[in-house]
Amino acid sequence: MMTIDDDYVNKKHNETEQLALVDLTKLMNGLNMGTLSAFLYLIFVTHLFAINGGDAATPSQPPQQMLATGGFQSDRLQQAYKVIQAFKKKVTYDPKNITKTWVGKNICRDYKGFVCDIVPDLNKTTVAGVNFNGNRFNGPSLTLTELILGLRDLAFFHANSNNFTGTIPKNISQIRYLMELDLSNNNFSGRFPYEILHAKKLVFLDFRFNTFLGVVPPQVFLLQLDLLFINNNNFRQRISKYLGFTPALFLTLANNKFVGEIPRSIGRAANTLQEVLFLNNKLSGCMPYELGLLKKSTVLDVGFNNLTGPIPHSFQCLRKMELLNLARNRFYNEIPEAVCSLPGLTNFTASYNYFTQVGPQCRKLIKSGVLNVNRNCILGLPNQRSQADCARFFANLPTCRRAKSMHYVPCSNGNSGNQLETSDLETTPAPAPAPLGRSYGALTPH
CATH class of the missing domain: 3.80.10.10 (Ribonuclease Inhibitor)
Structure with a gap:
């Protein structure tokens, strides 16, 4: 029997599949990746509005529940507020003044770059998505571990063209609904982030324009992805x-x-x-x-x-x-x-x-x-x-x-001159499971 969690995942997975199959070939023709990401984001937000009866940004909550959570719409948002404020202190360069909107308790309405939705199994409002594409955030220790692990209900995290550094969180698989991860055009380096192999619900993975090196593990090709961009690294x-x-x-x-x-x-x-x-x-x-x-x-x-x-x-x-x-x-x-x-x-x-x-x-x-x-x-x-x-x-x-x-x-329907010997046929077995647009748009960093 399908659980409520399954409904939530399937709801968002179906949306992502529609985005990937919505004639992405035409959609990405002549668009750079920044434009595409913005388009995907707008479609995603529109979908969330539809889910919540036309207003995904400000779902209603009973007054007594607001009082019980210190004026926040839910305890999930109360926790998200602490995570966002801690991250805000790490951003020392914000040319678009995005972080200036991160004030007050109405995250869903006021905070640029954050999208809210209802967690079905909890029936609580939460931060369901992050869109930092093109913000050019910078700071002396701008890592994402605390942010992405602190926002436990994320379905997508898009951070193209910033200055994140460090590594991918080891426990990223704990983000149980994460379907889209875009960390392209940042300052990530070192080996391929094996941690991502455990994020089994991903359908969109974009690591392009970083300085990852070494080898790409074969298990990455077992992830049920619609889109895989790992270009412009040092593999x-x-x-x-x-x-x-x-x-x-x-x-x-x-x-x-x-x-x-x-x-x-x-x-x-x-x-x-x-x-x-x-x-x-x-x-x-x-x-x-x-x-x-x-x-x-x-x-x-x-x-x-x-x-x-x-x-x-x-x-x-x-x-x-x-x-x-x-x-x-x-x-x-x-x-x-x-x-x-x-x-x-x-x-x-x-x-x-x-x-x-x-x-x-x-x-x-x-x-x-x-x-x-x-x-x-x-x-x-x-x-x-x-x-x-x-x-x-x-x-x-x-x-x-x-x-x-x-x-x-x-x-060919004919049999002449087009038959191969058994030794010419591909018989590669599947690899062992991992332990515990248009594509040309991906060739520009933004």
Whole structure:
């Protein structure tokens, strides 16, 4: 039987799912992440208003209860007041004068950056959300442990573009309703915050633009996230073979120091992954044919790496692909006509590679400006590499370990030339559980 707590979680989870699925592709087109976060926040607040009969900020309370809690609407808000006032003393730089509104006992009505709602199992008003995005708070010891652990009923905590430092609270899993955590563009450093692996209700996780380093634990790809942004840090490792276990719709690993091949398990995300950015890492080897299984993806960016080989024939199965970036790698051979014929393709960048041939359909895309093939080895086209440069490359041509898979077309109905051996199929088992928009908007810090 579903508990009242389950209702509360499901209510907010359904809201978050709606935000993630509300055609985020269109929503984030042309928006920076600060604008997006503000939009999500406004939608979230509107939802809270609806839950509480049109006024989430000032839910009514019986007079006797107000007296019993020292003039606060509930004992949860009475406790929140102490936590907020203690945090206020740590903020020594507040260019927007946000903290000046943190005065008095009516937190829900007056305090900028805090959102209230009713905790169902307690039937008490509480602080349900924090939005500090873009506030640029600073202070000599601006940590968030006391604040986030003190506000025990948080469903979301957004703090993009501030100067928080220190570490993620070890007991963050005690925040039983926490679904969204945005700590991007702050001053967090050190290893990946393993503590977050225990926050099992998260659907939105954003750590971009910090200085985390080392490795990303494979268990992060088991979290039931809709959005995972860890770009612009200093992660240096092979990408976990469990990458494809993530249910995320939007995945951004760009601007780190990931090495090695793209994991073949990426094909496991065929029914969920919509946008994935591997941009600007140190990835190598050939692209796995499993990328062609991403039938719901509209964005795939592997630009600025050391990848090589031909474009897998499976890419012709990416029927929803809109933006495909292969620029500045070491790809070669022809650009398949079937890829140039994808119905939704509006931006295809293949510049600074070693492609040698394009057919009539690809030439149409070049003429229309959809396809960029500058600095390749295609005879008869302008702005290509020198003959000597091309000759040097093909004299030591890289090869693919699984060359047969480059010809596999998983969406084909025929049986000729597209069958793989059993040894070519992905059989990675799931990792052990952890112990005890648009994605391009994530490439700007705000």
